[in-house]
Amino acid sequence: MKNILTILILFIGAQCALAQQDTTVYFRKHQPVPTIEEADFQVIVKRKNEKSSIMSELSLQNGVWKLVVDRTIKLKSENSYIVKYENKSFTRSFTEIPGGYQVEDYDHKRKFSQKGIATNLFPLLKHGQWMIYTDGILTGVDSYKLGVLTKSYITDGENHFWPNNSYANADTLAQYKDQPSDLPNDIAKFVEYPKACSKNGIGGRVLILFAVSEQGEPSDIHIFRGVEPNLNQAAAKAVQKCTGWKPAIKNGKPVKVYMIVPINFKLK
Known part of the structure; x- marks a missing residue:
């Protein structure tokens, strides 16, 4: 993203x-x-x-x-x-x-x-x-x-x-685990390419909109821009599995912030 x-x-x-x-x-x-x-x-x-x-x-x-x-x-x-x-x-x-x-x-x-x-x-x-x-x-x-x-x-x-997850809306940003690369690495690990799409040569790039809640969990997951229903669902499930966030903090209290993550489905 x-x-x-x-x-x-x-x-x-x-x-x-x-x-x-x-x-x-x-x-x-x-x-x-x-x-x-x-x-x-x-x-x-x-x-x-x-x-x-x-x-x-x-x-x-x-x-x-x-x-x-x-x-x-x-x-x-x-x-x-x-x-x-x-x-x-x-x-x-x-x-x-x-x-x-x-x-x-x-x-x-x-x-x-x-x-x-x-x-x-x-x-x-x-x-x-x-x-x-x-x-x-x-x-x-x-x-x-x-x-x-x-x-x-x-x-x-x-x-x-x-x-957005930015310093305009929070004093401390929402952070996934310890390294910026952890999120894309985990999404790649969790995402499952739907067999029907793979078999029929269907791919594309899905944009997922989601929030990091006050409890540090992915929530309010939406398809911001989809490709195909099965790919959209697979992308949303991968984001849902990415737990372990530190929530954003504003005035000493956790706040909900949103972000977009792109997920690519490419045929090899």
Whole structure:
């Protein structure tokens, strides 16, 4: 999933980015803070040459700064960058407008992943309403005020909104077990490919909307976007088996939050 457990990504502006010196930006709960003493997250950008930089994201874990991911940023055109990390990549395009930039992100299939307005590009400071997409389909709406996320919802585009698992809605996020990879790994382990679908060559990608309840259990499981009834049911059952969540916390109390997880059914 697209994180719905969103990690803030910072990018270099085209006009000056790759000419800048090395830069470090600090955050706490993904909100900008001035010093490392106040931070639980930091982004370090190191310039390689005029057309590329390395961006390292680090989080504070048990008092130790640990690398989350390294990203390579390369100038693609006058108004576009391509960003590569691990085995993934996406493109960020922008257009200068009065007071800032209109920004659009595309995944490796050239489908929208997010779009909105930023007051500046380095660091990326979102402002106003941002639209979030999964597989090119609108799945979320976020509101920002000068880089600070104030509201975050999952939406089906039909006036239905569910509070997302984000720092806009909770002080501590809902977390599945110990590692971010545990959820997709367990879903892959629990999901059963329906024999009828496998036999008839039926596959696809199912988007499951579900809540992590105040008790830390998956609940309110819905088919956000389905493929075929048997595949939809198999995907929902796999999510239901993923227990062992730590619930989100707001003002010292557990709260219900929602997220979307994609489940792929591919024939081998």
